[in-house]
Amino acid sequence: MSEKQCIKTPPITIASGVNIIKYACLADRCQEGFEKWGDARRHMKNVCHVEGKPKMSDSAEKASRFFTTKPDYVDPTLESRFSGKLKTDHAPSETELVDLVKDYYSKGSDSENHRKHVMSRVIRPTYGHFEFHKFGFGTFEEFSKRHGLEVYRN
Ligand SMILES: [Zn+2]
Structure with a gap:
């Protein structure tokens, strides 16, 4: 652990879900993100002492990896509960799942053929x-019944 390690900046998103963090510090261990290239550059020079001239494209690429996809940090309890297969950074709440299912059902025809997928x-x-x-x-069947959703059997 280096003393200069930066505090991780949580992913910041605006209402539409568009990420406003565009640049990331290029130091290996650092996960600091910035809205402005100038701020990113200053941070790399003064805080993480990144050698050479940092490339804007590299920084933007790292930012897109860290702040728009699955974060680097994985909760170890989630990791074991889902055998490392959970794609999101948090387990969904029951309400989130209900909404997802309802949304899917509402988009298709009323047929069992749509729902069963x-x-x-x-x-x-x-x-x-x-x-x-x-x-x-x-x-899934118990969950569906509890929420009054249409149940199908596999
Ligand atoms: Zn940094």
């Missing part, structure tokens, strides 16, 4: 490939 078309692509009960809300 909810796992493969929306839940797994969003959260990863693992059994539904790992979310902690029972099986």
Whole structure:
């Protein structure tokens, strides 16, 4: 652990979900992010003492990796609970799952043929490939019944 290690800046997003962090410090261990290139450069020079002339494109690339996709930090309890398969940085709440399912059902026709693909078309692509009960809300059938959602059987 270096004393100069920077404090991690949480991903900052505006309402539309567009990331406003465009540049990241290029020091290996640093996860500091900046809105402005000037601030990023000053930080690299004065705080992390990055050697040479930092490249704007490298910094932007690192920022897009750190601040718009899955963060580098993974909660170890989530890691074991989902066997490392959870794609998001937090487990969804029950409400989030209900909303996701309802949203999916509302987008298709009313047919069972549409509903039965909810796992493969929306839940797994969003959260990863693992059994539904790992979310902690029972099986998909139990979860659906509890929320008055249409139930299908695999
Ligand atoms: Zn830094």
